Amino acid sequence: MPSTLLPSRTSADRAPGNPGLPVPDPEQWISTTSSRIAPDPYTWLQAVHWAHDTGTRTPVRSHGPRFGTTTVLLAQQLAQLNPCRPGVDFLARVLKVSVRTVKYHLALLREAGLLAYRVKGTRVRQERARASEFARTIPVSFDQALGLRTAPSDTFIRAVVGISEQGRTQLARLGKKAARTVRRKVRKTKRPSFSGSSDCTPMEGGSCTASPAALTSSPSEGEPRNGKPSSAPTERRTRKTLNAVGRRYQLGLELVRQVPWLAGTPVARVAWAVRHLADAGWTAHEVIAVLALRAPSDRIHRPSGFLTARLVGTELLFDTPAKRANLVAWWRDSRHAARERHAEWSSSWSAPRSNAVARLVRDAFTAAKRQRQLVELPPEPTDSEHAEIRTLAWRQYLAGQPELVASAVVLAGRDKAAQIYGADLVERVVRLTATTSHLTAGATR
Structure with missing residues (x-):
């Protein structure tokens, strides 16, 4: 985003030690930010807790949440990502908040100088939405408040080279907070007490009518008494009437x-x-x-x-x-x-109107017709083909392989085999198969 669209504000223009002053949009990018890159997630969480403790809750807009517990919970999730490229739907599902709330708190972290864009997410037509990629940064106000001395660095923009004694104590306290996991507080509703009042002392002739048996709870109406079931009517679920x-x-x-x-x-x-x-x-x-x-x-x-x-x-x-x-x-x-x-209702079949369904019907008819063609028997052989078949059968029989004629006798019958291979050859094969197994046709022993 060009810097001419919004007024740019450098770190020198901001009041030192005031983390509530928001970082403008042109300086929320890794190429223009005045913050330094956090060397590790633990150090970055220290800066997040410092921003939470020192009051980064100055209202910067008339609506929306403030820098609070939800922001810290969001920062804990971002610290676990490497690279830091979260999706707002994923964060909303993990934190059990709305997508709009996640966007608000991401904006709070960017305005506090704790996040900077590496790549901003976009939406491309007919493609999946791309999430933004962030760099975890530490603002200048954090270094000034803790007395950290920094020097230029090619990897982290600025690197810490020293710290004051007062900053060591404060940094150790922030380290304990960064090491533990922050959880959202669950509100507990106070249950009403049914016990008797201890301030009321039964006195003879007094106005208090409480008895020592007040501590005993009354039996439920649904429980049986004296071995007999309760006569209390049970509620039945009524069926909704249709409009x-x-x-x-x-x-x-x-x-x-x-x-x-x-x-x-x-x-x-x-x-x-x-x-x-x-x-x-x-x-x-x-x-x-x-x-x-x-x-x-x-x-x-x-x-x-x-x-x-x-x-x-x-x-x-x-x-x-x-x-x-x-x-x-x-x-x-x-x-x-x-x-x-x-009687079943019947009507003449009509072709479907849908082109896709009509195409399926044509393919089904074509496949059925092709299958019928495959099932049909081949035409009768000619005289020359018949003579070749008989010659081949005789040659196999003389070579000691009468299986061709024998299988025809078993499958088609003796009369049909005689029509194909001749009565003489079929008679020889039948007589050969009926003899002992040591006889072999066409072979010398």
Whole structure:
């Protein structure tokens, strides 16, 4: 960020020993900061506790938190990171605070000179957000307050070369705080006491009516007394009543489950189609009875639109519970309605409208057709191929390998094998397999 946008303020312009004076935005970068880089997390936590103890709580804005315990807890988490590149979501989850609170306290550490940007986080479109990377720094006011003498350093901007006697004692005290873990205080609620008052002494004729038995607590109403269960009524959880929108969705869900040609239709559309009937107190059986007055179409493109057209003016025609009860009774007793209830709804198949689904259907049909082609038997061999097959079988038989003809006899039968290899060869192979195992065809012993 250019320094011309905000007025720059150097360390000489600040009041010494006043950590509450915020560091301006142009000096919150590692290239422009007047603070020195902390050599280790332990030393940096000493500076954080010093800033907390010396009152870095001067309000710098009209809203938001102040430098306090949450800031120290955040600093403890930052001290464990190497490199110090935290995500605000991670810190909020660990500290159990909001993301806005984490951002506030990170700003407090930067304004106190305890953090400086190395790389500022950015958000790039279609990419993951990048967290900021910080350098843990120690402000000049800390060195001045503890009497630390520093000298220029290539690694830490400034390095400590000496310390005063008073600063040693204060630094040791800060070291004890940095070594222990700070925890958030848990508020304990004071439980009411049911014991009797000790100031009240029972006196004869006095106004105090407390008795020595006041220390004894009364038995619970739910506990049995004298071996008998308590007669106190038990509270039962009452079911919530549905509002108008809930009744519409409930009726739509029942129709989707019970009407075959509504299967797969979004419940919200069916609920909108039957909204007038649901408001009038109709049940799913009454709606199905109305739909049974006319048989459904053979081909329904939009079930929700078809349902809306069928139910137009129905709530005005059957406007009393008695009319609807008679309609349901007719529907249950009608043979045609019973046959429709037990018969599965069928319609001619239509190609899907979605291009992706249509592509899947075409691929499925292509794969099934290819599989049928593979299963089909090859065509019958020609006369020349038949002669070659018989010649090959004779050669294998004379070489002492009758397995080809023998397997054909086992798998296809003797008659089919005779048609392929000839009756003479099949007879020889069958006779050979029936003899003893020491005989070998086509070989001399």
